[in-house]
Each structure stands twice: as structure tokens, then as C-alpha cells.
Amino acid sequence: MLLDLASTNNFSNKKILDKILLLLKNLLESLKKELRNRHAEIKSNISSLKKEAVNLHNIRIAYKNMKAQSISKRVDAQHYIQFFKNEINHFEVERKRKIEERELFKKICDFERKVHEGNEKKYHDFKSKVVPLLFKNLQEAA
Secondary structure (H helix, E strand, C coil), rough: CCCHHHHHCCCCCCCHEEEEHHHHHHHHHHHHHHHHHHHHHHHHHHHHHHHHHHHHHHHHHHHHHHHHHHHHHHHHHHHHHHHHHHHHHHHHHHHHHHHHHHHHHHHHHHHHHHHHHHHHHHHHHHHHHHHHHHHHHHHHHC
16 A cells, blocks of 8 residues: 555655555564564473473372382282281181180199099098008007
């Protein structure tokens, strides 16, 4: 439009040419400013994206570490569970053995009590029947 105006006056009107040049200069400055703004924005976006990429990389590493730790803890937990299952089985067998041992001791104690009671009865009978008979026979023989 400005060129049409200038060409119709054969570029003879200095005011119009100055206005055209001023407008072109302003347009050039606006374009340069817009270009700088876009460049700064793109640079800022690139910087943000780089930081985000670093953060994502760190998050990925942290996730891998956490995953490895959780797998390790799971394996450890399974080993502990198996260990304690074995311990429980061992203690159950030991408990059963101790119960059987207690029953055996009870039988031995019952047997010894019966023997003791039998011996007490025999001793009492010996003391009450045989000793007086021996003293009686010794007194008669003397």
C-alpha cells in the first residue's frame, strides 16, 4: 500500500518517502524485537526442557533404585518367611519331643512311686511283723 502510494507519486514526495522509511524502520524494529522475544522464549523453553529432562532422568534413576530395593526386600522377606517357617517346624518337632519326654518321665515317676510305695509297705510289714518275731525268738533262745 505504501509502495503503491509512493509509486503513484514517482517517489517524488519526500514526506511520503520519509513516512515509508519510518514505517519500514518501525516494522523492522518490531520484527527484530519479536524475533528477540521469540528467541528468548525458545531459549527459555529449551532450558526448561533440559531441566525437566534432567529431573526425569533423576526420577527414572530413583525409580530404578527403589524398584531394585523393593525386589531385594521382597527376596529378603521371602527368605525370612522360609527361615521362620523352618524354625516353627523345628520348634513343633522339639515341642512334640519334649511332650513325649515328659510322658516318659511321668511313667518313670509313676513306676518309682509304685516301687517306693511297695517298698514302704514291705518295710512296714517287716518292721511290724518280722522284727518283733526276731526279738521274741532271741528272747526265747536266751
